[in-house]
Amino acid sequence: MPRLHWEDFSPGQVTECGSRRIARAEIVAFAAEYDPQPMHLDEAAARASLFGGLVASGWHSCCVLMRMLNDGLLGETSCMGAPGVEEVQWLAPIRPGERIKARATVLETRSSRSRPDLGFVKFRWELINAADQSVMTMIVSEMFGRRAANAARRAEPNAPSEP
């Protein structure tokens, strides 16, 4: 049984989702697989780029944020995924060895008219560097199961899963 359901979220709630160091090797490994551009792969080429040195792919930042949110918040909830992402802003590059933290702020919650078993929670997710600057933000509405719906399913174990 998840610890947190849709009913447990309310606007203004802030969850700190830990901090971690981003190693050069993981920046390069991600880039080799998904974003093979010189400024993410090779120090010499990156020095010649607009960034002046190696930086993480913006998509890598999204993946790091998603993982930190999973570990720090979503893993203990009735989260059912998201139908999309409203906006992502890459505000500053993440460089090798930087320590970053992740933060989730609830912006609004709403129930679903068509699906009484779930509701939406709109968040601002952020990665924040050691200087306390936001290096990326993501505005996303996640779907969460409602407490009553989960309780009903548990009480009736042979009930069909949601469509």
Place this chain on the structure above:
Amino acid sequence: MKFFEDIRVGEKSDIGRHTFTAEDIKAFAARFDPQPFHLDEAAAARSHFGRLCASGLHTACVWMRLMINYRRREDEARRARGEAVAQLGPSPGFRDLEWPRPVYVGDTISYDTEVVEMRPLESRPGWGMIVVRNTGVNQRGEAVISFISSAFVERREREPQAS
């Protein structure tokens, strides 16, 4: 990359396709998005998705890789023809990302990109901004991802502007 002056609103490019395997889906999820419906067939069968499906970020990261490979092929062809290649600057982010349908094991997603808006940048004389809509459809022609991204593209500085 084409120079800013050579790009037209409405231009659409087929950037490639990718088939998502179960191993691929689980490996990405284990690293970046370890929600049960992306990691485990039995848990996915109990979820509202019904079957194992790819993390939405995975679908997006594959777009990035195909886009980089597409640009590289195009640039190599330009160099082979003796044409100059424009630089592409950093992207400030993306918006309006939608995942209208899950990507299930075995789905082959075809990705397209279309120029929807462009404007010169007053603040950066050598550069213009392009806005593109990126989409992915499965083998049944159903949309699985769509988002709007923007990027800085180099202008032809000393050459006469294209008519």
